[in-house]
Amino acid sequence: MDISFSAEELEFRDQVRDFFKQAPVSEVTALIAQPDTYKEGTIRWQKHLFAQGWVAPTWPVEYGGAGWTPTQMHIFETERVAADAPDVLPFGLKMVGPVIYAYGNEQQKQRFLPRILAADDWWCQGYSEPGAGSDLASLKTRADLDGDHYVVNGSKTWTTGAHHADWIFCLVRTSNEGRPQQGISFLLIDMKSPGVTVRPIPTINGAHSLNEVFFDNVRVPAENRIGDENKGWTYAKSLLAHERTVIARVADSKRRLEKLRQHALKETEGGHVMAQDPIFRSRFSEIEAELMALEYTGLRVLAAQASGQGPGAESSLLKIKGTEVQQAIHELAIDLAGLYGGIINDSLTSGDIGHEFGDQARKDYMYGRAATIYGGSNEIQKNITAKHVLGL
Amino acid sequence: MHFNLSEEQAMLQASTARFIDQQYPFEVRQNDVMLPEGFNQDTWAKFAELGWLSVPISEAGGGFGGNAADTMVLMEELGKGLVASPYIATVMLFGSLIDLGAPEALKQSLLEPLIAGQLQGAFAYQERQSRYNLADIKTAATRKGENYVLNGEKTLVMNGAAADQLVVAARTSGEQFDTTGISLFVIDANAPSIHKTPYRLMDGQRVANIRFDNLSVAASQLMGEEGNGYSLIKNVVNSTILALSAEALGIMNRLTETTQEYTKARKQFGAPISSFQVLQHRMVDMFMACEQTRSLLYRAVCSSETTDADRSLHALKYMIGRNGRMIGNEAIQLHGGMGITDELDVGHYVKRLMVINTLFGDADHHQQQLARISLPA
Numbered sequence: 001m002d003i004s005f006s007a008e009e010l011e012f013r014d015q016v017r018d019f020f021k022q023a024p025v026s027e028v029t030a031l032i033a034q035p036d037t038y039k040e041g042t043i044r045w046q047k048h049l050f051a052q053g054w055v056a057p058t059w060p061v062e063y064g065g066a067g068w069t070p071t072q073m074h075i076f077e078t079e080r081v082a083a084d085a086p087d088v089l090p091f092g093l094k095m096v097g098p099v100i101y102a103y104g105n106e107q108q109k110q111r112f113l114p115r116i117l118a119a120d121d122w123w124c125q126g127y128s129e130p131g132a133g134s135d136l137a138s139l140k141t142r143a144d145l146d147g148d149h150y151v152v153n154g155s156k157t158w159t160t161g162a163h164h165a166d167w168i169f170c171l172v173r174t175s176n177e178g179r180p181q182q183g184i185s186f187l188l189i190d191m192k193s194p195g196v197t198v199r200p201i202p203t204i205n206g207a208h209s210l211n212e213v214f215f216d217n218v219r220v221p222a223e224n225r226i227g228d229e230n231k232g233w234t235y236a237k238s239l240l241a242h243e244r245t246v247i248a249r250v251a252d253s254k255r256r257l258e259k260l261r262q263h264a265l266k267e268t269e270g271g272h273v274m275a276q277d278p279i280f281r282s283r284f285s286e287i288e289a290e291l292m293a294l295e296y297t298g299l300r301v302l303a304a305q306a307s308g309q310g311p312g313a314e315s316s317l318l319k320i321k322g323t324e325v326q327q328a329i330h331e332l333a334i335d336l337a338g339l340y341g342g343i344i345n346d347s348l349t350s351g352d353i354g355h356e357f358g359d360q361a362r363k364d365y366m367y368g369r370a371a372t373i374y375g376g377s378n379e380i381q382k383n384i385t386a387k388h389v390l391g392l
Numbered sequence: 393m394h395f396n397l398s399e400e401q402a403m404l405q406a407s408t409a410r411f412i413d414q415q416y417p418f419e420v421r422q423n424d425v426m427l428p429e430g431f432n433q434d435t436w437a438k439f440a441e442l443g444w445l446s447v448p449i450s451e452a453g454g455g456f457g458g459n460a461a462d463t464m465v466l467m468e469e470l471g472k473g474l475v476a477s478p479y480i481a482t483v484m485l486f487g488s489l490i491d492l493g494a495p496e497a498l499k500q501s502l503l504e505p506l507i508a509g510q511l512q513g514a515f516a517y518q519e520r521q522s523r524y525n526l527a528d529i530k531t532a533a534t535r536k537g538e539n540y541v542l543n544g545e546k547t548l549v550m551n552g553a554a555a556d557q558l559v560v561a562a563r564t565s566g567e568q569f570d571t572t573g574i575s576l577f578v579i580d581a582n583a584p585s586i587h588k589t590p591y592r593l594m595d596g597q598r599v600a601n602i603r604f605d606n607l608s609v610a611a612s613q614l615m616g617e618e619g620n621g622y623s624l625i626k627n628v629v630n631s632t633i634l635a636l637s638a639e640a641l642g643i644m645n646r647l648t649e650t651t652q653e654y655t656k657a658r659k660q661f662g663a664p665i666s667s668f669q670v671l672q673h674r675m676v677d678m679f680m681a682c683e684q685t686r687s688l689l690y691r692a693v694c695s696s697e698t699t700d701a702d703r704s705l706h707a708l709k710y711m712i713g714r715n716g717r718m719i720g721n722e723a724i725q726l727h728g729g730m731g732i733t734d735e736l737d738v739g740h741y742v743k744r745l746m747v748i749n750t751l752f753g754d755a756d757h758h759q760q761q762l763a764r765i766s767l768p769a
Contacts, residue, residue, distance in 0.1 A: 204739035
């Protein structure tokens with residue numbers, strides 16, 4: 001066993017550190033933090049990475065990727081979090097892009113991939129429906145072939161960023177024969193198509209990121225279908241199996257825990273800092289131990305990837321444990337904020353009232369409840385683990 | 393021995409439940425919290441008509457003379473309906489403080505309009521640094537001849553923006569954390585040397601930071617003996633913790649119920665998700681948490697005049713926090729994506745539960761207080 005980086009990897013790390021030092025991180029972060037400039041900030045950041053050639057590190061070089069090893073990806077994400085720099089929007093770069101280059105035709109690759117890389121197209125994901133959440137395969141949005149167009153009818157929900165989006169990639173039903181999974185196609189739809197309506201879904205963190213998208217006789221060119229008809233579920237599953245780097249979340253959780261530790265050195269009661277409070281200490285160290293373990297579970301998965309092996313059985317716990325740790329940190333943070341975690345961003349922030357982090361603690365907690373629900377709920381993850389890993 | 397409600401309590405429970413069922417659906421509640429004061433004066437007037445504002449006020453004070461059980465009954469129903477009102481601030485805190493500690497000359501002139509729904513009150517105790525320590529007070533009331541001069545800032549004063557009158561806890565002597573040297577004053581909330589900064593909490597209520605800038609206070613505004621205010625504060629806070637716990641229990645029950653209803657209606661993989669064993673067990677956990685919390689609430693109510701009072705209250709508030717969080721988290725999780733929406737009532741019930749957890753000591757705080765009693769240093 002050996003956890004040290006090679007000389008080349010260390011050199012790479014220094015390169016990455018330097019990049020983040022030079023990058024306009026605080027300006028971009030400030031833009032992203034405000035709803036009105038969120039889109040502008042996100043695009044600006046992605047274009048900055050694009051200029052460096054680092055916007056799609058895991059894509060094959062032939063499609064504009066940086067051709068990095070999994071270890072380099074890990075190093076990059078660790079440094080990104082340490083620099084408090086934002087992540088890229090995943091829908092184009094990490095979801096539909098890989099599906100297009102793996103299963104799309106030349107025309108589609110040329111049309112869509114460069115615009116994804118350059119942040120010229122903003123993508124959103126049309127998967128979940130009101131009646132198809134965990135049971136995604138039961139989706140009902142129809143795409144009926146009419147000449148050289150599909151006519152799409154139905155609706156998608158929980159669509160992050162649909163209100164900003166230029167394009168949506170959708171799983172649609174093109175057949176009712178056989179099992180539900182066997183009648184699904186993967187279709188790319190222009191959000192400006194007549195018949196597409198977006199309705200905002202405000203969430204419990206007081207923000208607007210989710211939407212419902214309605215399709216009313218939307219005509220979509222058949223050439224926007226990726227791969228074969230009725231093979232969409234296979235393409236989508238490959239995407240889900242596409243190693244999403246959870247290592248970034250470990251780095252993110254480490255950073256949040258450290259910030260929490262610093263806040264605990266300043267929050268007082270009865271003249272004593274909360275860092276000395278026995279229950280705070282107990283809760284903090286419980287999270288710390290779990291996170292230390294998770295970090296190495298992530299490295300075990302990374303090492304297997306780096307040596308060309310498939311992810312081992314332990315990779316199944318990354319999402320489950322990762323999100324539980326995230327939520328535990330949010331809970332401890334909002335408890336540390338005490339009464340100040342309840343202040344909402346009306347016209348004044350908790351900062352205006354005289355408390356530094358209460359506002360953010362509350363927003364993180366409220367939206368953080370979704371972490372165990374999205375991306376395959378933790379209940380579903382456990383079912384998958386029980387069935388496919390433990391063979392139960 | 394029994395845990396039945398008296399006839400009067402049963403009537404109070406029924407009439408409160410009926411009011412909410414017929415006149416206070418969730419949409420009405422949501423509209424009310426968006427009003428400038430975070431509640432609806434018309435709704436408050438109805439409370440007054442129904443006699444609710446008099447429940448914990450003594451008969452001598454012109455009230456119903458209700459005990460902890462009476463308040464419990466009312467508050468649990470208000471919790472179930474997620475009623476947005478300044479009941480805690482105006483009646484439980486301000487009203488009880490005046491009832492138990494104000495100079496006689498002031499009592500009637502304040503309690504009568506309060507019970508009639510025409511006076512809003514608030515208790516200003518919290519300070520930026522105090523967290524859950526009620527004795528941590530820097531706001532100073534300095535003796536100046538026959539009067540006092542008040543200087544300092546109170547934070548998160550519940551109903552602080554709407555209050556006509558305040559009870560303020562200030563230090564007349566002693567060090568920052570001393571329980572002796574704390575005095576209570578009745579203060580006109582609209583006096584010129586008072587600066588209010590209003591804002592909202594996540595449960596929709598309006599609170600305010602209130603700064604006192606060399607505010608002159610007459611000796612006649614002092615409540616009780618100078619420097620001896622702490623025991624009255626503790627007394628009233630303890631009763632308020634009971635009331636808040638009853639409200640929280642109403643919320644927890646509602647969340648547990650609504651989660652069962654949702655999972656029975658929601659079908660995935662060809663079956664209602666309530667049929668999945670894992671979810672059934674978790675809903676049983678929610679149910680057990682509610683029942684255990686109810687038992688502790690009854691214990692605290694029954695023992696409020698005994699030597700078991702403090703221990704029971706700490707255990708109760710601890711349980712409200714721990715179980716409240718578990719139930720809130722589970723309710724959201726089992727509602728799936730719907731639980732994250734602002735439109736569904738679940739998130740709003742959870743937010744009120746979260747605010748209650750931070751009032752007068754959270755779960756961790758009361759767990760330590762309990763340990764201090766059972767495992768003294």
